[in-house]
Amino acid sequence: MPSYTAPTRDMQFVLHEVLNVSEQTTPGYAELEPDFTKAVLEEAGKIASEVLMPLNAVGDTEGCVLENGVVRTPKGFKEAFEQMKEGGWTALDLPEEFGGQYMPYILGTAVGEMFSAANQAFTMYQGLTHGAASAILVHGSEDQKATYLPKMANCEWTGTMNLTEPHCGTDLGLMRTKAEPQGDGSYKITGQKIFISSGEHDMADNIIHLVLAKIPGGPEGIKGVSLFIVPKFIVKEDGSLGDRNGVTCGKIEEKMGIHGNSTCVMNYDGATGWLLGEEHKGMRAMFTMMNEARIGVGMQGLAQAEVAYQNALAYAKDRLQGRAVTGTENPNGPADPLIVHPDIRRSLMDQKSFIEGARAFMLWGAELIDRSHRGNDAAAEGLISLMTPVIKGFLTDEGYDMTVLAQQIYGGHGYIEEWGMSQFTRDARIAMIYEGANGVQALDLVGRKLAQDGGKHVMAFFELVKTFLKENEGNEALKADFLDPLKAASKDLQASAMFFMQNGMKNPNAALSGSYDFMHLFGHVCLGLMWARMAKSAHAALEAGTSDEAFYKTKLATGRFYMKRRLPATALHLARIQSGADTVMALEAEAF
Amino acid sequence: MPSYTAPTRDMQFVLHEVLNVSEQTTPGYAELEPDFTKAVLEEAGKIASEVLMPLNAVGDTEGCVLENGVVRTPKGFKEAFEQMKEGGWTALDLPEEFGGQYMPYILGTAVGEMFSAANQAFTMYQGLTHGAASAILVHGSEDQKATYLPKMANCEWTGTMNLTEPHCGTDLGLMRTKAEPQGDGSYKITGQKIFISSGEHDMADNIIHLVLAKIPGGPEGIKGVSLFIVPKFIVKEDGSLGDRNGVTCGKIEEKMGIHGNSTCVMNYDGATGWLLGEEHKGMRAMFTMMNEARIGVGMQGLAQAEVAYQNALAYAKDRLQGRAVTGTENPNGPADPLIVHPDIRRSLMDQKSFIEGARAFMLWGAELIDRSHRGNDAAAEGLISLMTPVIKGFLTDEGYDMTVLAQQIYGGHGYIEEWGMSQFTRDARIAMIYEGANGVQALDLVGRKLAQDGGKHVMAFFELVKTFLKENEGNEALKADFLDPLKAASKDLQASAMFFMQNGMKNPNAALSGSYDFMHLFGHVCLGLMWARMAKSAHAALEAGTSDEAFYKTKLATGRFYMKRRLPATALHLARIQSGADTVMALEAEAF
Incomplete structure (x- = not known):
């Protein structure tokens, strides 16, 4: 049976060493001291591993049953849901007056990743409740808020x-x-x-x-x-x-x-x-819910990738098959563990470097939401509005691919249901579809968000990358491995945005033919930026003489892999984008 | 319910206008006249559409049941299997003395694509029989052959x-x-x-x-x-x-x-x-079976992509949603069909250009097998031995991705089982795993096949591309759209092979870290070559004043898409390969 261990250490790193949350002026952030977030994350992690994960396969096997108009959820779901309510895990960020704890969204996001990883189907019950409550909170009358929110806050x-x-x-x-x-x-x-x-x-x-x-x-x-x-x-x-x-x-x-x-x-x-x-x-009101839901769905892509990766890693370390090409590594065993093989390592690094980059991106996005909602920061709102389709589309596409990679490591055992790897891919698949299929996200990004407010937000994004590069230009430790690749990737993103500006108005098909590639190109640059930021923090910790050298060195090695092997995909995306609509729209519909 | 129409026209094009089978000297090929193959393909197509396809969902829903040691196959399978036996569809290429028809393998491959597309799970019963019979044919004693083959030929x-x-x-x-x-x-x-x-x-x-x-x-x-x-x-x-x-x-x-x-x-x-x-x-004997099985599995990747594409295309033409960005195209309806949207078109072209390229590649591979087995052509044997892992690994990876794209076009309807699109992806997933997981194919390719016989076969492949380019260098119609991109991609393939030669011996991890990318790079070049060959044939037909202009123009447009939007992936694969093992193997196993 698959297991799950909450990535608390990694979350703490992003929260406190990359985003420095407790130093931010966003209301509520001062309370996010390392000890506090650690306590919350560890507690949530325990629930994820011990309560939700064991029910994941049960939910998959039993499913829900409709009888006489009543739907029966899988065995154990009801009891677990009671535990979630009692523990106060259902309304972390709702205002206190409605029964919530008014914790920043960023903390809810980290917790949400854990719950989704351990049991996506289960977590959706409270996730949707949260979305509906948010819509009522923003658009409801005082009466409606008073009637519905307190009961929805605790998922009664x-x-x-x-x-x-x-x-x-x-x-x-x-x-x-x-x-x-x-x-x-x-x-x-x-x-x-x-x-x-x-x-x-x-x-x-x-x-x-x-x-x-x-x-x-x-x-x-x-x-x-x-x-x-x-x-x-x-x-x-x-x-x-x-x-x-x-x-x-x-x-x-x-x-x-x-x-x-x-x-x-x-x-x-x-x-x-x-x-x-x-x-x-109605659409405006629904979009309060939709935007939040889209970010939550992006998080599901990351979450399924994480849990699938954890289990694939354990299997790769455990399963003995073949010998390392550079010489036996497990002389006392009948064979070496899978992890010695370069192609298995390549797959694990693909997964790990995506997951950690995606987690940082996700939490950065959540921070922007807090700045926007709690701090009324219009620039943050513009930026997260631009990046929402990227978070949703890129993280779920890649997250799904990662579950497929993880499943592959199991060979035939990945295909049979017994090991649980099939469920991770089957569960992850929906995230590419719901809350707006990923093609629609790409359309939203290129057709709407890019030009929103005169293109101000995408300019702000470029500025942000530029500023980061400028601030660190003297940092030789970062230059070749992180800054140069980020610069190149960002240039590809700018060139594609330029292509859309020059062609979008006179030939909208030319822009939209490249929308999907643009969403991925953008996603890669975001992850590249997050990796550069994380590398900076890791170097700083190492220079400061951290007692946890292994963590930071691993972080740097993982980041280098991303920059070297994943980020260069931007050039391919750019080439496709610049090829415009000519080959995409060449056929009449009847010619297919 | 999904449907399936056999791509007979496209197969005939590849057989007779690209590979010119009936003009080949390979024993048995003279009989492969267009009328003959057409009759066989049409008959097989009818069985695929009318007998096997309707049982596909039944097989998925019912599955097989084990009771008291006896396995019950899904309802209707037994009757359909009888039809296959009676129609003589189970042993097209086995020798006549053992009850087969000794038809060339290439024709069996085309027929196999149809049967697999319509019902992969069902077709496996006879596919495995065929593999086992082949092993007995090659390695069995006269007595064993006489005892088993006649009964296995007709799947009794x-x-x-x-x-x-x-x-x-x-x-x-x-x-x-x-x-x-x-x-x-x-x-x-x-x-x-x-x-x-x-x-x-x-x-x-x-x-x-x-x-x-x-x-x-x-x-x-x-x-x-x-x-x-x-x-x-x-x-x-x-x-x-x-x-x-x-x-x-x-x-x-x-x-x-x-x-x-x-x-x-x-x-x-x-x-x-x-x-x-x-x-x-035993391994040598088993590999007779395995090599054939690997090619058959590559074909399953193509087959599932084809059937998924056909249904996605029908849905894209039928489902009304949104309006074309360039102006309403269906003024009498409440909305335009999905196919007007550039991103849907991009997805359909991804699928179509893969499928047609893969089919040509597959049939070329089958031709090489016939040359090798029937014609004792050692060069053909060497080439197909080299390309077997590419056919298996690349076609199943890409084939799977295409089923995911097809499923995506259905939105939420693709995720529910009712529409059958989920089954195509779930069935296609196994092909990446069985008969040697694709990572093992990549290892076989780079670790064994590449250097086999002193690297003779990969040199032969490069020579073949070079000869094609040389023979057609004056062809202005082909140059920019087909020859130049093929040349560039082939150069990437050569550069990566060179990298392996220079680094493989002293640092095998450096070669194997790029093995998966190499398998894909190789696959793209093979499809690029097939597209260039198909484009040449299409141009020739148009110049000769064909009465079927639409077919050839569509073929050219589809090929241009592949060369422009898919083939440039070779540069990314090369970059990854050349990055070697440094980032892939940077972490100790314990550091994960």
């Missing part, structure tokens, strides 16, 4: 987001679900939603559905979409639960993975709902 | 290959299964084999297991391994079936995919077996 009630319908996913303007005003401030919601994660289950007293629907007579398409709160049980004035609402689960989907999470078809038959935010401004 | 009896044991996969020297001589020419085989595809099932009267085992007292390790024929039922002198042999299926594995094929734990409890080939020369 859970939440969902309802966007997709059978005929519309990305193109929500095609939506058919209707919301008819009843004159008393409520609406009757009618329609069918599909792919609703955690849509129905047996772990909470109530489920608060956030549902996109159209109010008849409103604007056509996406501009006529509004967001509604539709509770499974109507909440009475005194806060107690009243009538069962007209929303039911019609079916649970059979999926490739995340079997422990109930993916439901939800039928709304004149269900009572209340407007959340303004009429016809 | 099926075959298996038994290599892996719980503690040894790649490193077969660790094998524990024993074969004790009984003095009467037979051996008692005792041990456990795992991951035995088609190991036990209900579709044949007998199952002929080819089993690797060690004769006590023989040489240590891999040099003491022999190959044995161990039939499920002992065959009596008169050819009828006698006693049940001491071999049983202990368990069926739960796997990520190919559920329709029974992957068995096989227990040999003093089972009676007969030596196939010479004592202690």
Whole structure:
């Protein structure tokens, strides 16, 4: 059975030696002292390893079962969910007045990585609740906040987001679900939603559905979409639960993975709902949820890569097969461990260098969110808005590939379910799809985010890289291994942005043909930047005479691998981008 | 439900306009006239679409069940298998004296692609039989051939290959299964084999297991391994079936995919077996089977990519979502089809250009096998021996990635099992693992094949590319789009081979750290070469005033895409190879 050990040491390094969180002026950051974050992370790590991980395979094997309208979650999920509630792990960053602890998002992100790694399907129940609560927090009336948030903060009630319908996913303007005003401030919601994660289950007293629907007579398409709160049980004035609402689960989907999470078809038959935010401004309200969810999904890519890597590493050290080409390394055994073989090492380094770079990138992104939300820092908001599709798209694509690499190390044992490696890839696969398929992320990045506010945010990103390079230009220890490759990669990114600017307006297909490559190019530069920053911190620690030399030397070696073997992919992406639409769009649709 | 249409037109193009099979002097090739191959391919295509494809999802959902030692295959498999036998589809290329049709392997390969695309799990039953029959054909005594081949030719009896044991996969020297001589020419085989595809099932009267085992007292390790024929039922002198042999299926594995094929734990409890080939020369005999099997597995990568692509394409044309960025293309519908979007187009072109290039590569490889086996052409044998790991490793890695791209086009519908796209990726995943995990293919390529016979075969490959470029250097239609990129890619391949020669001896880790990249680099150059050859043929057809202009123009546009957007990956692979072992092997195993 696979196991999981929380990467607390690595998280502490990023938080305190790279991002220096407790020295930041962002409200709440002063409290993030190393001892405090360490205590929180270790406690969370224990839950991840001891409570959630053992349920991961159970969830996969048993799945969720729908019987007579009731969804039964896998054995042990309910008890574990109670433990999460009791431990206060469900609402780390919600405001205290609503029952949360108002901890910075960055800490919630680190904890979230652990929980997702140990059991993605399980963690989604509270993840979606958190997203729905955030939307209510930002767009809800005082009354709505008071009614729903305290119960959602501790997951006594859970939440969902309802966007997709059978005929519309990305193109929500095609939506058919209707919301008819009843004159008393409520609406009757009618329609069918599909792919609703955690849509129905047996772990909470109530489920608060956030549902996109159209109010008849409103604007056509996406501009006529509004967001509604539709509770499974109507909440009475005194806060107690009243009538069962007209929303039911019609079916649970059979999926490739995340079997422990109930993916439901939800039928709304004149269900009572209340407007959340303004009429016809549903997309804006939903995007509060979506942006957060996208970052959370990027984190899932990293998390599955981490847990798969940990197990692949253990197997590579344990499994004896063949002899090292440079001479026997395990003379007393019948063969050497897999890890002696260069191609196994290459695979492990691919994984390790991605994971640690991605973790730093992820936490940096979370820091920007805190600056934006808690510190009202518009520049931070612009930057994280730009990078959100990169975090979502790049980290889930690469994260998935890493689970495939990890699975491969097991050979045939990776393909049979017994060892659990197949589950990691099957679970990781969804992250490339939900909350906007990665192609849509690329479109968002190139078609919208790049030119947003006159291209200000991408300029800020380039400036940030430039400043870092300038500040460290005298650092000979960093130059050849880190600064030069970062500079080259960043130049590729700039050249591609330039290509889009010059061609995007007159030939949008030329820009969009390269959107996917751009998302990956951007991702590589972000990881390259994080590796350069981490290398700087590692060198500083070594120079200061750290007692943990091994950690910092390993960090540097891992970073050098990334810069040398992964980062040069930027040139290939640039070449593809610059080839424009000519070969991509050469065929008429009929010619395929 | 997914569907499948055999790519007969494309196969005919490769066979007759690129490889010009009926003009070759290889024995049996003169009969491969266009009308003949077309008739065979169309008939096979019909079976693939109408018989095998409808059973693909059934096999996935039902899987195989072991009850009281008997394995029940999914509903409909048995009847379909009877149809395959009756139609003579199981032994196209076996010699006529043993009940085959002695058709060239190239035609069997084209047919095999269709059957594998439509139902990989099902086709494995006959694929493994074919491999086992080939080993008996080459290494068996006259008596063994007469006893087993006629029944295996029509799959009345099926075959298996038994290599892996719980503690040894790649490193077969660790094998524990024993074969004790009984003095009467037979051996008692005792041990456990795992991951035995088609190991036990209900579709044949007998199952002929080819089993690797060690004769006590023989040489240590891999040099003491022999190959044995161990039939499920002992065959009596008169050819009828006698006693049940001491071999049983202990368990069926739960796997990520190919559920329709029974992957068995096989227990040999003093089972009676007969030596196939010479004592202690089991690996050599097994490799007859393995080499063929590896090429067959490469073909599975292509096949799954093809069927996944066909369905993704249909969905992209059908599903309405969003509007083309260059203006509405479907004004009468609520939205435009997915295929208008550049990133969807990019994905489809990635798939299409891989598939068609891979098919040509595959068929060229099969042609080399025919030249080698039927024509005793040593140069062809050397070349295909070199390229076998490339066909296996590159086509299955890329083939898998293509199924993931195809699945992605479906968005959330790709993740639920209902649409069948998940099965294509899950089934395709095994091809990267079995018959030698792809890392082992890369090791075989760089560690063995490259330097084989003094590097003669790789030199022959370079010569072949050079000759092609030289022969066509005046062809302006080909130059910029095909010849120049091929030249550049081939130069990258040569530079990497040079790197291995210069560094491999003094630092084998430096060579092996780049082995995986080399396998991919080589694969890209092979596909680049095939695309250049196809482009030449397409131009020729257009100049000759073909009546099928659309086909050839599409072919050229698809090839241009490959050369422009996929082939430049060679530079990245070269850079990684040239970076050597420094970053790959920097960490001690303990530092991970």
